[in-house]
Amino acid sequence: MSRAYLCTFRTAMSIPDAQIHxxxxxxxxxxxxxxxxxxxxxYYAGWFCPFANRSWIALEEKGIPYQYKEINPYTKDKHxxxxxPKGLVPAIEYKxxxxxxxxxxxxxxxxxxxxxxxxxxxxxxxxxGYARLWIDFVCKSAVPSIQRLVQAQExxxxxxxxxxxxxxxxxxxxxxxxxxxxxxxxxxxxxxxAPWIIRDYIxxxxxxxxxxxxxxxxxxxxxxxxxxxxxxxxQSDEEHYVQIxxxxxxxxxxxxxxxxxxxxxxxx
Amino acid sequence: MSIPDEKIHxxxxxxxxxxxxxxxxxxxxxFYAGWFCPYVQRSWIALEEKGIPYQYKEVNPYKKEKHxxxxxPKGLVPAIEYKxxxxxxxxxxxxxxxxxxxAHTxxxxxxxxxxxAYARLWIDFISKSVVxxxxxxxxxQDANKQREALEDSVKALRxxxxxxxxxxxxxxxxxxxxxxxAPWIVRDYIxxxxxxxxxxxxxxxxxxxxARLENRDSVLATQSDKEHYAEIxxxxxxxxxxxxxxxxxxxxxxxx
Numbered sequence: 001m002s003r004a005y006l007c008t009f010r011t012a013m014s015i016p017d018a019q020i021h022x023x024x025x026x027x028x029x030x031x032x033x034x035x036x037x038x039x040x041x042x043y044y045a046g047w048f049c050p051f052a053n054r055s056w057i058a059l060e061e062k063g064i065p066y067q068y069k070e071i072n073p074y075t076k077d078k079h080x081x082x083x084x085p086k087g088l089v090p091a092i093e094y095k096x097x098x099x100x101x102x103x104x105x106x107x108x109x110x111x112x113x114x115x116x117x118x119x120x121x122x123x124x125x126x127x128x129g130y131a132r133l134w135i136d137f138v139c140k141s142a143v144p145s146i147q148r149l150v151q152a153q154e155x156x157x158x159x160x161x162x163x164x165x166x167x168x169x170x171x172x173x174x175x176x177x178x179x180x181x182x183x184x185x186x187x188x189x190x191x192x193x194a195p196w197i198i199r200d201y202i203x204x205x206x207x208x209x210x211x212x213x214x215x216x217x218x219x220x221x222x223x224x225x226x227x228x229x230x231x232x233x234x235q236s237d238e239e240h241y242v243q244i245x246x247x248x249x250x251x252x253x254x255x256x257x258x259x260x261x262x263x264x265x266x267x268x
Numbered sequence: 269m270s271i272p273d274e275k276i277h278x279x280x281x282x283x284x285x286x287x288x289x290x291x292x293x294x295x296x297x298x299f300y301a302g303w304f305c306p307y308v309q310r311s312w313i314a315l316e317e318k319g320i321p322y323q324y325k326e327v328n329p330y331k332k333e334k335h336x337x338x339x340x341p342k343g344l345v346p347a348i349e350y351k352x353x354x355x356x357x358x359x360x361x362x363x364x365x366x367x368x369x370x371a372h373t374x375x376x377x378x379x380x381x382x383x384x385a386y387a388r389l390w391i392d393f394i395s396k397s398v399v400x401x402x403x404x405x406x407x408x409q410d411a412n413k414q415r416e417a418l419e420d421s422v423k424a425l426r427x428x429x430x431x432x433x434x435x436x437x438x439x440x441x442x443x444x445x446x447x448x449x450a451p452w453i454v455r456d457y458i459x460x461x462x463x464x465x466x467x468x469x470x471x472x473x474x475x476x477x478x479a480r481l482e483n484r485d486s487v488l489a490t491q492s493d494k495e496h497y498a499e500i501x502x503x504x505x506x507x508x509x510x511x512x513x514x515x516x517x518x519x520x521x522x523x524x
Contacts (some may be wrong), residue, residue: 097382104388111381125367126350132360140522264520266396 019073019243023047026237031060032068033172041066042093044080047236048244049259050221053103054092057191060230062109062116066092103135106188120188131182134189135174139267141168146196149207150252158207166204166214171219186228194231197222201238202245275499276304279326284388291324298323298349300336304500306345307358307450307513309490313447314362316486318372322348344524345514359391362444376444387438390431392446395523397424402452405463407507412413414463421459422469429474442484447491449485453478458501 024032024047027200035043043059043066045052059066071077071089084098091100092108099108110121122128122253149161172193173254177183180190198221205207211219225231251262260267280288280303291299299315299322301308315322326334327345340347340354347356348364366377378384401424402506405417428449433439436446456478459465467475481487503509512524 086366094382097386098384099382099389101392102388104392105384107388108381108385111384125364126353126355128367129355129360129364133355133357134355134362136360175371202358266522 001245013199019251020048021142021236021240022072023070023241024236025240026235027233028236031233034068035066035068037065037066037067039065040094042069043067044069044071044077044084044089044091044093044130046070046072046089048241049089050199051102053195053234054102054191055090055092055109056192057189057230058106058109058120060233061118061120061186061191062113064109064113064116075210103139103192106191118186120186120191122182122187127182131187131189132171134181135192137168137172138189142172142193143196144261144267146200146203147248147257147267149203149209150245151258152207153251162208169214169218173215173221175259176217176221178217178221179224190225190228194225194228198226198231198235199241199245202249203239206249276329277492277496277499278328279303280492281496282491283489284492285393287489288324288326291322293323295321296350297321298325298383300325300327300340300345300347300349302327302329302345304497305345306455309451309454310448311346311348311361311365312490313450313486314365314376314444316367316378316489317374317442317447318365320365320369320372359395359448362447371508374442376442376447378438378441378443384436387443387445388426389416390437391448393424394428394445394448397477398428398449399452400411400517400523402456403504403513403523406501406504407509407514407517408423408463409507418459418464425470425474429471429477432473433478434473434477435480446481446484450481450484454482454487454491455497455501458505462505 006089023029028047032047041059041064043056045056045068047070048224057236069077069080071080071087071091079129080091081087083093083096084100086100088100091098092105094108094112099105106120109116121131142165145161145164149158149165152158152161173183175181180186182189200209200211204211211222244253248258251258257267259265270469279285284303289342291477297320299312301312301324303326325333325336327333332343336347336349339349339352340356342356344356346358346361347354348361355361358512360382362376365372366375377387379469398421401417401420405414405421408414408417428437431437436442437449438445456465456467460467467478500509504514507514507518515521516523
């Protein structure tokens with residue numbers, strides 16, 4: 001198990017990020033509408049949060065019934081805070097208890113819904129371990145590099161972060177069996193990276209990144225992944241992400257993630 | 269362990285040496301370890317708890333075996349070789365032992381999915397909050413940074429302590445949550461002697477839990493004689509250690 005992250009949106013709005021559109025839009029809005037009935041799983045998410053995106057993709061892949069509830073600085077959900085005082089998303093409520101951490105949630109969905117396919121981890125213990133190893137790599141190397149790149153202000157820091165990002169993604173690419181990371185089986189390894197792949201236009205437009213710079217097979221993999229139905233269904237309209245990532249690009253974002261990157265601390 | 273720290277005693281000693289001696293026969297599972305490494309100790313404790321047959325191989329930072337590097341080019345420990353393939357990362361290994369050896373009890377994670385997830389949540393907290401704070405505390409040189417890291421460490425440990433159901437973290441079931449904490453608990457005398465930490469400062473319950481955990485047989489069985497750890501942690505206290513963990517702390521990067 002390794003690092004997962006959560007967006008912290010304290011509904012007391014202690015430090016709000018300004019101007020976040022309050023609801024999902026585009027395909028994600030359709031998905032939200034389809035998940036308004038009470039279910040065994042209540043899924044608490046911020047529509048824009050890449051970590052929430054991970055477990056959302058997993059829910060959609062597996063066809064697990066869930067009720068979607070938006071948690072963001074503009075919505076206050078008293079019940080949510082009662083069961084989950086830390087107020088972190090993504091989170092789920094299941095049988096009256098709260099769980100959080102995107103990777104813990106993804107593993108939970110595998111354990112709790114064994115009949116809902118696809119299985120997003122191999123059943124063979126060694127292959128399962130191998131998949132977890134690469135999930136860990138994504139969380140420890142790829143995601144932090146990307147976040148550092150987005151938040152870096154000085155040219156030399158941007159250059160260093162870009163090099164780190166390219167290096168991490170190239171290492172990942174070398175191990176892609178194709179069409180998905182593990183080969184035929186679409187898995188959590190693909191899912192944990194997907195939210196950053198679909199946001200990579202931010203680094204391309206503002207930080208000198210390109211998929212080509214990583215490599216041709218990376219570009220092909222990224223294009224394939226961003227067209228996966230579960231990825232498309234959990235994405236909102238591009239224009240609404242701008243207000244959020246602009247703050248990251250100026251290193252003014254106040255999420256726990258942003259603060260951890262600034263402080264050189266483990267990503268929460 | 270890419271760049272060796274000098275003068276590390278080359279082999280396990282004390283109770284750990286006895287355990288090593290009992291695990292020299294070739295087995296399907298080969299366990300590559302550094303006797304002094306806290307991450308290694310996590311997976312080593314798990315192996316001992318579950319009675320999984322393994323062959324113990326010491327990885328010498330000065331001389332990594334060719335075969336080890338062939339199957340595991342990164343050369344990291346803890347690592348295992350199982351049916352000719354390598355896996356590493358202490359937590360990945362611990363989960364692998366649960367999956368691959370389902371008949372070997374103890375089960376170190378609950379079977380119930382919700383309880384299993386709860387355990388993983390706290391394993392994650394320990395890895396993200398407790399271990400980095402303690403490592404930062406050891407390596408901090410500046411008085412302000414030491415004070416801050418001590419506050420962070422005590423705060424993180426109090427958060428864990430508040431959740432201990434007793435006698436073990438999850439209650440009656442000894443689990444991976446206890447296993448992942450244990451190596452830092454058995455080394456906490458370092459921060460007591462050099463950084464102003466006390467178990468009492470965390471709380472009376474914590475002190476009791478820590479004492480119980482450090483006396484667990486699998487923990488004792490994987491510990492070497494105290495004097496041999498000194499050469500290693502002295503370098504950490506001076507912030508001169510060259511392990512991947514030490515470098516990550518210095519650089520403000522995620523712990524490998």
